[in-house]
Amino acid sequence: MQSRLDSHLGQHRRALARRTGLDLDAAALIRSRATPSQGAMASAKARRRNVLGAFKVPERGRVAGRNILLVDDVVTTGATAEAAARALKRAGAARVQVLALARVVRAAEMPI
Numbered sequence: 001m002q003s004r005l006d007s008h009l010g011q012h013r014r015a016l017a018r019r020t021g022l023d024l025d026a027a028a029l030i031r032s033r034a035t036p037s038q039g040a041m042a043s044a045k046a047r048r049r050n051v052l053g054a055f056k057v058p059e060r061g062r063v064a065g066r067n068i069l070l071v072d073d074v075v076t077t078g079a080t081a082e083a084a085a086r087a088l089k090r091a092g093a094a095r096v097q098v099l100a101l102a103r104v105v106r107a108a109e110m111p112i
Contacts (some may be wrong), residue, residue, distance in 0.1 A: 009073045012101065016071065028063050029070075029084055032056040038076070047079035055084045057091035064092035075100040 010026070017024035035054050038047045057063055068088050072081055075098070085096040
């Protein structure tokens with residue numbers, strides 16, 4: 001299994017950190033349990049339930065009082081970003097913002 005820093009998204013995170021001067025700490029937030037893929041889940045509620053409690057901050061000192069930029073590849077319902085942000089806030093992060101490289105939009109939400 002590829003680590004987050006070795007993945008394609010990891011490359012984007014490193015480039016963003018380099019260009020902005022922001023610190024990159026991929027170990028500040030970890031997935032504490034495996035979850036089924038969200039792709040086949042029919043509802044946002046099912047996705048939220050799936051990732052509930054799936055993330056943790058192993059060392060509070062890494063995030064306490066800090067402003068965190070959480071970088072994700074794709075946001076569909078926001079359930080994963082919300083669960084990750086919740087774990088960061090519970091660990092004492094002052095603020096959590098999410099930057100997504102893409103957002104899934106249903107056809108009904110985007111009339112042509």
